[in-house]
Amino acid sequence: MLELSGVTVRFGTKTAVDDVSLSVESGSVLAVLGPSGCGKSTLLRAVAGLEPLAAGSVRWEGRDLAGVPTHERGFALMFQDGQLFAHASVAQNIAYPLRLRHVGRAARTRRVAELLELVGLPGYGERRPTTLSGGEQQRVALARSLAADPALLLLDEPLSALDRSLRDRLAGDLREILVATGTTALMVTHDHDEAFTVADRMAVMLAGRVAQEGPSSQVWRAPASREVAEFVGYGTFLDGARLEAFREHAGERVPRSGVLALRRGALRVHEAGEVTGVVRRAVRVSDAVHLQVDVEGVGEVAATADDPGVQAKDLVKMRVHLRDCAVVS
Numbered sequence: 001m002l003e004l005s006g007v008t009v010r011f012g013t014k015t016a017v018d019d020v021s022l023s024v025e026s027g028s029v030l031a032v033l034g035p036s037g038c039g040k041s042t043l044l045r046a047v048a049g050l051e052p053l054a055a056g057s058v059r060w061e062g063r064d065l066a067g068v069p070t071h072e073r074g075f076a077l078m079f080q081d082g083q084l085f086a087h088a089s090v091a092q093n094i095a096y097p098l099r100l101r102h103v104g105r106a107a108r109t110r111r112v113a114e115l116l117e118l119v120g121l122p123g124y125g126e127r128r129p130t131t132l133s134g135g136e137q138q139r140v141a142l143a144r145s146l147a148a149d150p151a152l153l154l155l156d157e158p159l160s161a162l163d164r165s166l167r168d169r170l171a172g173d174l175r176e177i178l179v180a181t182g183t184t185a186l187m188v189t190h191d192h193d194e195a196f197t198v199a200d201r202m203a204v205m206l207a208g209r210v211a212q213e214g215p216s217s218q219v220w221r222a223p224a225s226r227e228v229a230e231f232v233g234y235g236t237f238l239d240g241a242r243l244e245a246f247r248e249h250a251g252e253r254v255p256r257s258g259v260l261a262l263r264r265g266a267l268r269v270h271e272a273g274e275v276t277g278v279v280r281r282a283v284r285v286s287d288a289v290h291l292q293v294d295v296e297g298v299g300e301v302a303a304t305a306d307d308p309g310v311q312a313k314d315l316v317k318m319r320v321h322l323r324d325c326a327v328v329s
């Protein structure tokens with residue numbers, strides 16, 4: 001188990017990581033999710049022993065790692081661009097951590113074949129990294145990170161250099177590989193979908209601090225604040241008179257008080273929908289149309305339509321899906 005307690009990292013007068021306490025159970029994956037500059041990479045580097053702590057402690061299996069250098073922590077790091085050795089083969093890249101540990105040739109060859117199988121690249125051993133696609137290169141980087149059975153895998157935006165569809169696919173594969181190998185991992189990312197796919201738990205980090213930590217589905221369904229809600233994809237916030245007007249359209253099942261946060265999927269165009277509005281903007285995406293709809297008394301809300309024909313100035317009816325809504329304070 002990894003335990004961070006009051007971890008603080010400063011650069012001069014700037015506090016990049018501010019009193020962060022988190023734990024990662026053995027065999028589980030925690031995603032630290034936050035916007036650019038919130039301090040998540042610095043936190044990961046502190047766990048790896050690459051940044052000194054101004055305060056707090058990092059413990060692994062109960063042992064305080066203060067003073068333990070990076071290479072003695074038994075952790076593996078994987079970055080955004082896998083940083084493969086361009087002049088070595090895929091097999092040599094993967095075998096590198098094993099060579100450092102003086103694992104014999106036969107055992108290395110066996111392990112490399114096993115890892116290539118695991119990451120879905122059997123038979124790729126003799127290729128050069130430069131002949132591989134970005135997604136394949138990240139798979140090789142993952143295989144290399146896992147080669148020496150690290151106690152803890154530290155992943156820094158492992159998929160963000162890839163395009164969206166590949167990223168979604170690889171996120172699913174990464175999850176399966178981590179579960180299959182029982183790997184304990186700490187991943188930092190700014191992508192909430194990726195965090196949701198790969199991790200068991202999420203910690204949302206804002207301005208150096210942990211704003212909320214919990215099982216991913218809980219952070220998703222019950223964000224602790226408006227800032228967290230915004231970060232995990234809620235785009236419309238209704239309170240006071242706007243909430244009251246929304247209730248008049250949508251009915252009693254809409255909460256009466258607090259701030260109602262809505263994801264785009266909370267309002268879906270449907271002929272029997274209870275909320276009526278005028279489309280102000282319609283943007284087609286691959287499998288839906290994203291709308292901004294003006295609802296009387298409520299103002300503009302984000303909505304979605306399956307019918308690709310929906311366009312600006314249309315009068316639409318929308319159904320409210322409460323599972324895509326949350327009340328935040």
Ligand SMILES: Nc1ncnc2c1ncn2[C@@H]1O[C@H](COP(=O)(O)OP(=O)(O)OP(=O)(O)O)[C@@H](O)[C@H]1O
Pocket residue numbers: 011014016034035036037038039040041042043190
């Ligand atoms: N070596 C350094 N010296 C001074 N300031 C630094 C250093 N490294 C990071 N910082 C600052 O600390 C803050 C946190 O940086 P960090 O890289 O951890 O953020 P991040 O959340 O990982 O962002 P990104 O997603 O953009 O990588 C930033 O304001 C950054 O400018």
